[in-house]
Structures are given as C-alpha cells and as structure tokens.
Amino acid sequence: MSPPVLQSLIAGRWVGSSAARGLHSAVNGRLVAQTHAEELDFGEGLDFARRQALPSLLALDYQQRAAMLKALAAYLMERKEELYAISAHTGATRADSWIDVEGGIGTLFAYASMGRRELPSSNVVHEGPATPLGKQGQFMGTHVLVPRRGVAVHINAFNFPMWGMLEKFAPSFVAGMPCIVKPATATSYVAQACVRMIEDSGLLPAGALQLIIGSSGDLLDRLLETDVVTFTGSADTAAQLRVNPNLVRRSIPFNAEADSLNCAILAPDVQPGEPEFDLFVKEVFREMSAKAGQKCTAIRRAIVPASQVDAVAAALRERLAKVKIGDPAVEGVRMGALASKDQQRDVAERLAQLARGNEIVFGERDGFAPVGEGVGDGAFFAPTLLLCRDAMHNEAVHNVEAFGPVSTLMTYHDFDEALALAAKGRGSLVGSVVTHTPALAAQAVLHAAAFHGRLLVLDREAAAESTGHGSPLPMLKHGGPGRAGGGEELGGIRAVKHYLQRCAVQGSPTMLTAITGEYVRGGAVREDVVHPFRKYFEEIQVGDSLLTHRRTVSEADIVNFGGISGDYFYMHFDEVAAKDTQFGKRIAHGYFVLSAAAGLFVSPAPGPVLANYGLDTLRFVNPVAIGDTIQARLTCKRRIDRGNRPDQPPQGVVAWDVQVTNQHGELVASYDILTLVAKRPEAEAAQA
Missing domain, CATH: 3.40.605.10 (Aldehyde Dehydrogenase; Chain A, domain 1)
Structure with missing residues (x-):
C-alpha cells in the first residue's frame, strides 16, 4: 500500500x-x-x-x-x-x-x-x-x-x-x-x-x-x-x-x-559537588539530548569558568556516554533521530565548521551506535560536545549553529567576560544563569536582558519547580532581539494583543463609555428604583448606578474599628502626634472608610449577587476626619458573560466603580469591586 x-x-x-x-x-x-x-x-x-x-x-x-x-x-x-x-x-x-x-x-x-x-x-x-x-x-x-x-x-x-x-x-x-x-x-x-x-x-x-x-x-x-x-x-x-x-x-x-545561539552561564560562585553545579550539567545535557537537540531554545553555548571546565566536561561526558540512542520504539531509548536526512547533512556540515580550532570532548567516536531495525537508513546523529578555550576570539562559536545535539563549552576568567561572551550571540531567545548568589543573578540580568528574550536564573530553590531552560511557557514571552528575530510570541494576553489593532479614541465620557463598553467617570448614569444588587446579570447594564444615603463618621466609629481590627496606628488614636502630621488631626482608618462605604451600598438580602471576590485600583485619595460625612456612588463599570459552565450555576462577572466622597464633594476613596452575579433562572427566563 x-x-x-x-x-x-x-x-x-x-x-x-x-x-x-x-x-x-x-x-x-x-x-x-x-x-x-x-x-x-x-x-x-x-x-x-x-x-x-x-x-x-x-x-x-x-x-x-x-x-x-x-x-x-x-x-x-x-x-x-x-x-x-x-x-x-x-x-x-x-x-x-x-x-x-x-x-x-x-x-x-x-x-x-x-x-x-x-x-x-x-x-x-x-x-x-x-x-x-x-x-x-x-x-x-x-x-x-x-x-x-x-x-x-x-x-x-x-x-x-x-x-x-x-x-x-x-x-x-x-x-x-x-x-x-x-x-x-x-x-x-x-x-x-x-x-x-x-x-x-x-x-x-x-x-x-x-x-x-x-x-x-x-x-x-x-x-x-x-x-x-x-x-x-x-x-x-x-x-x-x-x-x-x-x-x-x-x-x-x-x-x-x-533560531539563536542560546547560552547557559555557570557563575563563578559554583563549585563541583554543589547542587548548582549538577543543575548546570543536567540542563546542558537535557538540551543536547531532548528532541535530539532540535529546539530553537537549546543551549548551544555553555559558558563556564576556566577553572571548572575540566570538571564540567567530565560530568557531561559521563552523562552523554549513558544515553541510549535509536528507534524510540525500542525500550530504554532516550534520544531519537533528527527530523530528516537533509537535517542530518546540515548538522554535519555545521559541526565541521565549529570543530575547526576547537576540541571535541565527546562525539561519534565515543561509542555512537543507534539501536533498532533499519536505523542505518535513519537520520541519527551523535551527541557532540566541543570545547573552545578562546571564545572571545573564535567567531564561529557565536555565529554558526548546528541545529542538532551539538553544544560548545567555552571558558571565561571573570564574570564580566562571561556576560560579554553571552552578548556575542547577537540576540538570543533564552539564556540561563546558574548561581546561588543573588548579587550575581542581578548583575547578570541587568546586562544580559538586553540580548535575550527570556532569562532563567536557576538555583537549588527554583530547581524543584523549574520547567527548564528550553521550555517556552504560554504566559511568558517567547522570542528575542537581534539574531533571534526581534519578535514576540506567547507572553499571555500580550500575544493576543499582537493580533489586535490599537487605536486612540477621544470624546466625552458618555461616548467613551458607549465605545469601550466600560463606564468612564463623568459619563451619563442610569438610576433605577431597583437596587443594582437586586438585578440578575442579564438585567444589569453598564452605567446602572446607585447614589447612597450619607453617614457621618464619629470618634466611636474609629475606636470600634480599631478594636475589631487591632489597628491602633497613631494617626487614628493619638491626638497630639496627629497634630504634627500633614493632616493636623486624627483621621479615620482607610479600611474603615472602605467598610462603611460597603455598608452604604450593599443590599443585604439573598439575591443575584453571589460573591464579592476582590477589589481593583483601590486608592485612598483624601483623609476622612471625625465629623466628616461620606457618601458612595456605585456604578456598573463592565460586564463579562462567561457563558454557562457545567461546574457552577450560570453567572457573569460585574465590576462596579465605587466613588466615596465627603460633604464637600471631594473624592476620598476610589476602587472597583468585582462580583459574581447569577443569571436569571431558566424558568423565569423562558417566561420573560
């Protein structure tokens, strides 16, 4: 067939x-x-x-x-x-x-x-x-x-x-x-x-x-x-x-x-026998053997202190010698083939360029023998580790990429030289720094971030959960400057925005509210006899608003809130010390104002509002003193219909804009409340 x-x-x-x-x-x-x-x-x-x-x-x-x-x-x-x-x-x-x-x-x-x-x-x-x-x-x-x-x-x-x-x-x-x-x-x-x-x-x-x-x-x-x-x-x-x-x-x-010549740097603070030394060797080995080295994020340049290069080379040789290569269907095989014979030829040609003037630490001569039926006609390639002892003056190791199981060890004498070697890649998708010294990590990122799309700082603490040098993640940027293409993929919602068009819009608050689907302060609001918290999700519209009754703040409010919360900060309780501040008097707790505002606008009976699950953009704008009178305006800012999900009652998310003002009309607190709001029951919806 x-x-x-x-x-x-x-x-x-x-x-x-x-x-x-x-x-x-x-x-x-x-x-x-x-x-x-x-x-x-x-x-x-x-x-x-x-x-x-x-x-x-x-x-x-x-x-x-x-x-x-x-x-x-x-x-x-x-x-x-x-x-x-x-x-x-x-x-x-x-x-x-x-x-x-x-x-x-x-x-x-x-x-x-x-x-x-x-x-x-x-x-x-x-x-x-x-x-x-x-x-x-x-x-x-x-x-x-x-x-x-x-x-x-x-x-x-x-x-x-x-x-x-x-x-x-x-x-x-x-x-x-x-x-x-x-x-x-x-x-x-x-x-x-x-x-x-x-x-x-x-x-x-x-x-x-x-x-x-x-x-x-x-x-x-x-x-x-x-x-x-x-x-x-x-x-x-x-x-x-x-x-x-x-x-x-x-x-x-x-x-x-x-594709880029990504690097991993072993920092000078790491010694053989330490966890970070083993982590470095493991990462280089994994990036050489996984997918037979055919990863755009693979480590092509392993930058190590000159004093540690022999120890690193020996550890990598030991790991590479144990890798079983061949048909992945054969039990125990950990490394497969390159994608095609064309790729096999391309990697061989580029390896020949890299090998000129450098040492081959491990390669085909070290027992390369793929296992499995018919593998002689496959596209297998021996994992190959080279050593460059003068990487500052060998341009090939920073320009030629063998897109397969090939990596080059290169030595440095001080950390500045290591960072300079990393930069010679002229832009990379990812780089790793393996260290247990925070100051070295900070120094490395400050310099290397300009040349990399992503940086992994790996130590014994991160190792337990680290996804590794070569793993792009949907929530983080994938891409890099210079040779790496200058683009960005992934990166969470940033990636979605890459496919959208940004436009500046000017107009009145009412018009911007209609355009954005999000209430803009100063825009027209709709006040109804029905409390906004008594409405089902389908009934709430952006701009629905409630202006609450007023409440005058007393000394008893401050004392009681301090007793409940345990917050006895001097600004709320020490009349003498408060006089020496920019406010010149005692003021109410900011979180009391927040709580008092909630008391003004909530509707306490069971209803469509299921839960308040957070606050955004909270700011305490002006102080509230004893004797001040506060009032709140609650306005539907945006609605998000998340559809009907089998694991929970039908509901949507409503964000409410809250403005708390004093008796002079001055804004004292500003924030958004996020609530889950039930949808109308199916029976009622059918009748409606």
Missing part, C-alpha cells in the same frame, strides 16, 4: 491527490507520506477567510472564542494517542512528542483560560483608564484594541510541527483572526493530522484554520494591510521573508522567532 498523499485545506475543501515529494521516516528511512502536486489558489483561500471565516469569528466575542478554544483542546486531548503515533515518524521519543502534542494542546487550554479570565465579553479591549483632556472633564481620551479584520499567516518550523502551529493559532483565534498555516514540509504530516482532526471536530467556524502543504507560492504577495505574518525558523529565512516587497509596502506586521 502506497503512503498517503497529504492534502491542503483551502477554502473549505481538502486539495491533493497526485503525489509529489516523498517524506521519509527519520527512524528507518521508510516512506511515510507524500506531498501533493496540485497547485493552490491562494487568492481563493484568502477570499474564503475574509468573506466567510472572518464574519463568523467576529460574530463571537473574546469570551465565546476562548470557550470554543477550550472545547477544541479537550477534543484533541481525547485523541492524543493518534497524534503520538504519527509524531513517532519524526524520530521523536515519547518525551519529545509530549512537548509537541500535549504541549501544543496545553497551549490551547492556557489561552482559553487567559481569555476567559482577562478579556471582555465583547470585541473591544479597553486599555484604560481614560485621561482627561480638558479642565471640565467632559473631553477625554483613551486607547482601545479591536480585531484587525484580517488574516494571520503562520509559517512554522519542522522541529515542533504541532506545538509550533497551535502556539500561534491559539492567540490569533482568540483575537478573531482566521489563520492560514504553512508547516515545514519535512514534518508536515504531523501538522496535517492535527488540522484534519480539528476540521473533523466541527468546533470551529469554516475557514478559521486553513492548511498549506508544500510551497506558500505567492501568498505573501496577496496580503493586505490588515493581515499579519508570523514566522519560526532560521534567521536567514526570516531576513528574506521580512523584506518581501508587499509586506514592506503595506507595512504588514511580521513577527519572527528565529
């Missing part, structure tokens, strides 16, 4: 039946799939994304798209074993494939959670607060983020065909952008299996995710100003794509995450 012909998903249909290029197993060289020969109509794909997928996505809000992403992640997780089986052809061990398969699915879960937690139930993100632009407070300005109304084109690398695709797809989907993904051809059979599974789920709007197998042709030439391009791969390819005339002419955002 001939291997399957991979298909592209374009304009809602699968395209491809005639075989073109054969794709071979990295383990034994057998043919596992073939690309298709049919040419694709990228104009049709873009038109389908704009005409059909984009309106469907924008008919949903951030919360709804995040919920959809969570459902998709759960669907894929139930079918992960099918994906593991396909991933095995790339030469990956089960642990390697875990990063790609479950790491990718986990990124979907992470962005679903962040979206539900941090984004509104609308398509406008307000980057407030609003800023007054006039003396009367009737003309203000603020910033909003809205969907770009374009298409995201994602060009991915071969090493993580599933994770690399999903970590870009997740934030762009939440942002409301349909995606066209182009995986690297060598491992595109994994990406196609994942996309086919996603398409079969029926969970996404048609055209939300399209797939290109093979060349991207003239796709970039057809993009518009509202589109976005992201790329992961080599720095050379990134440089070529970045200057595409159409991208330059239309100022289309281009985000690159390029």
Whole structure:
C-alpha cells in the first residue's frame, strides 16, 4: 500500500491527490507520506477567510472564542494517542512528542483560560483608564484594541510541527483572526493530522484554520494591510521573508522567532559537588539530548569558568556516554533521530565548521551506535560536545549553529567576560544563569536582558519547580532581539494583543463609555428604583448606578474599628502626634472608610449577587476626619458573560466603580469591586 498523499485545506475543501515529494521516516528511512502536486489558489483561500471565516469569528466575542478554544483542546486531548503515533515518524521519543502534542494542546487550554479570565465579553479591549483632556472633564481620551479584520499567516518550523502551529493559532483565534498555516514540509504530516482532526471536530467556524502543504507560492504577495505574518525558523529565512516587497509596502506586521545561539552561564560562585553545579550539567545535557537537540531554545553555548571546565566536561561526558540512542520504539531509548536526512547533512556540515580550532570532548567516536531495525537508513546523529578555550576570539562559536545535539563549552576568567561572551550571540531567545548568589543573578540580568528574550536564573530553590531552560511557557514571552528575530510570541494576553489593532479614541465620557463598553467617570448614569444588587446579570447594564444615603463618621466609629481590627496606628488614636502630621488631626482608618462605604451600598438580602471576590485600583485619595460625612456612588463599570459552565450555576462577572466622597464633594476613596452575579433562572427566563 502506497503512503498517503497529504492534502491542503483551502477554502473549505481538502486539495491533493497526485503525489509529489516523498517524506521519509527519520527512524528507518521508510516512506511515510507524500506531498501533493496540485497547485493552490491562494487568492481563493484568502477570499474564503475574509468573506466567510472572518464574519463568523467576529460574530463571537473574546469570551465565546476562548470557550470554543477550550472545547477544541479537550477534543484533541481525547485523541492524543493518534497524534503520538504519527509524531513517532519524526524520530521523536515519547518525551519529545509530549512537548509537541500535549504541549501544543496545553497551549490551547492556557489561552482559553487567559481569555476567559482577562478579556471582555465583547470585541473591544479597553486599555484604560481614560485621561482627561480638558479642565471640565467632559473631553477625554483613551486607547482601545479591536480585531484587525484580517488574516494571520503562520509559517512554522519542522522541529515542533504541532506545538509550533497551535502556539500561534491559539492567540490569533482568540483575537478573531482566521489563520492560514504553512508547516515545514519535512514534518508536515504531523501538522496535517492535527488540522484534519480539528476540521473533523466541527468546533470551529469554516475557514478559521486553513492548511498549506508544500510551497506558500505567492501568498505573501496577496496580503493586505490588515493581515499579519508570523514566522519560526532560521534567521536567514526570516531576513528574506521580512523584506518581501508587499509586506514592506503595506507595512504588514511580521513577527519572527528565529533560531539563536542560546547560552547557559555557570557563575563563578559554583563549585563541583554543589547542587548548582549538577543543575548546570543536567540542563546542558537535557538540551543536547531532548528532541535530539532540535529546539530553537537549546543551549548551544555553555559558558563556564576556566577553572571548572575540566570538571564540567567530565560530568557531561559521563552523562552523554549513558544515553541510549535509536528507534524510540525500542525500550530504554532516550534520544531519537533528527527530523530528516537533509537535517542530518546540515548538522554535519555545521559541526565541521565549529570543530575547526576547537576540541571535541565527546562525539561519534565515543561509542555512537543507534539501536533498532533499519536505523542505518535513519537520520541519527551523535551527541557532540566541543570545547573552545578562546571564545572571545573564535567567531564561529557565536555565529554558526548546528541545529542538532551539538553544544560548545567555552571558558571565561571573570564574570564580566562571561556576560560579554553571552552578548556575542547577537540576540538570543533564552539564556540561563546558574548561581546561588543573588548579587550575581542581578548583575547578570541587568546586562544580559538586553540580548535575550527570556532569562532563567536557576538555583537549588527554583530547581524543584523549574520547567527548564528550553521550555517556552504560554504566559511568558517567547522570542528575542537581534539574531533571534526581534519578535514576540506567547507572553499571555500580550500575544493576543499582537493580533489586535490599537487605536486612540477621544470624546466625552458618555461616548467613551458607549465605545469601550466600560463606564468612564463623568459619563451619563442610569438610576433605577431597583437596587443594582437586586438585578440578575442579564438585567444589569453598564452605567446602572446607585447614589447612597450619607453617614457621618464619629470618634466611636474609629475606636470600634480599631478594636475589631487591632489597628491602633497613631494617626487614628493619638491626638497630639496627629497634630504634627500633614493632616493636623486624627483621621479615620482607610479600611474603615472602605467598610462603611460597603455598608452604604450593599443590599443585604439573598439575591443575584453571589460573591464579592476582590477589589481593583483601590486608592485612598483624601483623609476622612471625625465629623466628616461620606457618601458612595456605585456604578456598573463592565460586564463579562462567561457563558454557562457545567461546574457552577450560570453567572457573569460585574465590576462596579465605587466613588466615596465627603460633604464637600471631594473624592476620598476610589476602587472597583468585582462580583459574581447569577443569571436569571431558566424558568423565569423562558417566561420573560
């Protein structure tokens, strides 16, 4: 039976039946799939994304798209074993494939959670607060983020065909952008299996995710100003794509995450036998052996004190000699193959460049013998450790990257030299500093942060929970300056904002409230005979407001609050000392004002408000003295409909703007209250 012909998903249909290029197993060289020969109509794909997928996505809000992403992640997780089986052809061990398969699915879960937690139930993100632009407070300005109304084109690398695709797809989907993904051809059979599974789920709007197998042709030439391009791969390819005339002419955002010569520094305070010494050796070893070194975040330069280099080299030799290499299906194999024979040749050529003038501490000569049937036709490569004793003057070790299980030890004489060596990488995705001295860690970050997208400071305390040097996380930035591409991927909600357009908006508070979906102080409010806390979530509208009755603060209030709280700070109780302060008299506790305001605006009976779960932006603006009279205004600031979840009663989140003023109308306290508010019971909703 001939291997399957991979298909592209374009304009809602699968395209491809005639075989073109054969794709071979990295383990034994057998043919596992073939690309298709049919040419694709990228104009049709873009038109389908704009005409059909984009309106469907924008008919949903951030919360709804995040919920959809969570459902998709759960669907894929139930079918992960099918994906593991396909991933095995790339030469990956089960642990390697875990990063790609479950790491990718986990990124979907992470962005679903962040979206539900941090984004509104609308398509406008307000980057407030609003800023007054006039003396009367009737003309203000603020910033909003809205969907770009374009298409995201994602060009991915071969090493993580599933994770690399999903970590870009997740934030762009939440942002409301349909995606066209182009995986690297060598491992595109994994990406196609994942996309086919996603398409079969029926969970996404048609055209939300399209797939290109093979060349991207003239796709970039057809993009518009509202589109976005992201790329992961080599720095050379990134440089070529970045200057595409159409991208330059239309100022289309281009985000690159390029391979870089990442480093790990063993600080001079660490001695053999200490936990940090073992941690350093473990990290270098892991980054050489995991995924056979085919990670954009792998440690290519291990920078160690000259006095410790022999001890580090010996420890790494010992670990590398124990690694069982071969077919991951063979029991005990811990390191698999490179992704392809082409990659094997490329790594060999680059290793030859690196070896000139340097020592090979460990390599092919040290018992390299992959195990398993047919591995002689696989793309295996011996883990190779080099030693450069004059790295300040050897440019190759800072410029040539062998994208495989290859790392170079390089020596330094003082810590400043170590940091200078790190900078010679001209920009990296990640660097590690292994030390147990906080001052050295602070010094390292101050200097190295300018050249790195992420820095891991590793010591015995962090080790128990550390995710390691080479693990990008959804909540942290992935990317780096200079050679690393200058872009940013991941980074929590920052990644979603990369696919949104920021716009400054000016107008009256009432207009800004309507535009942002968030109450802006000074805007029109609606006062009702029904207390806001007596309304179900569906009944509450932004701008619903309550002006409370007043309360005069007495000395008894201060004394009683001090007794309950145990707060006897002199400003509240010592008349003589208080006279010498800027206030000239005793004042009430700030938290008493907060509590008294709550007493003014709460509705005590059971009702739709289920819980108060926090305060934001709390400020005590002016003091409240004995005899002052306070009043509160409670206004619905924003609403977030998180949908109906099976694990809890139907509810939404309401943030309330609270302004507490004194008898002169001066603001004394300002904050937001966050509440969970029940939705109307289904029976009542049906009758309504």
